[in-house]
Amino acid sequence: NAGVTQTPKFRVLKTGQSMTLLCAQDMNHEYMYWYRQDPGMGLRLIHYSVGEGTTAKGEVPDGYNVSRLKKQNFLLGLESAAPSQTSVYFCASSSPREFGETQYFGPGTRLLVL
Amino acid sequence: AQSVTQLGSHVSVSEGALVLLRCNYSSSVPPYLFWYVQYPNQGLQLLLKYTSAATLVKGINGFEAEFKKSETSFHLTKPSAHMSDAAEYFCAVNSNTDKLIFGTGTRLQVFP
Numbered sequence: 001n002a003g004v005t006q007t008p009k010f011r012v013l014k015t016g017q018s019m020t021l022l023c024a025q026d027m028n029h030e031y032m033y034w035y036r037q038d039p040g041m042g043l044r045l046i047h048y049s050v051g052e053g054t055t056a057k058g059e060v061p062d063g064y065n066v067s068r069l070k071k072q073n074f075l076l077g078l079e080s081a082a083p084s085q086t087s088v089y090f091c092a093s094s095s096p097r098e099f100g101e102t103q104y105f106g107p108g109t110r111l112l113v114l
Numbered sequence: 115a116q117s118v119t120q121l122g123s124h125v126s127v128s129e130g131a132l133v134l135l136r137c138n139y140s141s142s143v144p145p146y147l148f149w150y151v152q153y154p155n156q157g158l159q160l161l162l163k164y165t166s167a168a169t170l171v172k173g174i175n176g177f178e179a180e181f182k183k184s185e186t187s188f189h190l191t192k193p194s195a196h197m198s199d200a201a202e203y204f205c206a207v208n209s210n211t212d213k214l215i216f217g218t219g220t221r222l223q224v225f226p
Binding site: 004031033035040041042043044045048050056058090092096100102103105106107108 | 123146148150155156157158159160163165166204208212213214216217218219
């Protein structure tokens with residue numbers, strides 16, 4: 001039982017390049033989330049999904065797209081990377097049985113945009 | 115709207131001393147409240163959560179937090195700090211939505 005995994009762990013991009021971050025969970029959770037973590041700003045929600053085939057915008061969605069084609073996977077895409085997207089990205093998942101359900105986090109992807 | 119404020123971005127204590135990390139929340143409905151811990155170069159893991167049962171919540175590694183509605187607070191405490199407690203701690207609130215709102219975090223340093 002791996003929990004939540006993220007690929008890749010670290011990536012360097014040049015401005016304007018594109019990339020996709022992959023999140024996978026094996027807990028059969030309905031809900032999945034993408035956050036970015038920046039110093040002094042805590043975690044901010046980028047996009048989230050409440051089930052296969054659904055996505056919704058979070059607090060900071062601009063410059064990112066997501067897809068949830070399979071229940072266990074949640075992809076985060078950067079179409080044209082900018083230095084402002086240098087950050088640590090975390091994926092999380094949870095069960096929707098109640099709003100107090102715990103979110104389980106992946107280990108993070110560290111992205112540097114030059 | 116819901117929000118979380120963590121007072122103090124950095125807290126330093128000596129090993130064996132009391133740990134107190136402060137969290138105040140804003141919510142228009144009874145909230146669910148969480149404390150997560152992040153060790154260096156790792157993801158977040160749940161320390162404890164309040165879901166409207168007992169107001170004093172015990173978590174892992176000897177931490178506990180008390181929900182005080184009158185003060186809109188959910189402060190995290192541990193009677194005796196250990197070197198292994200050095201990490202970043204995040205308070206979060208969920209007010210009957212699909213989303214968690216996180217505070218900006220408090221970095222705890224423990225000195226020998």
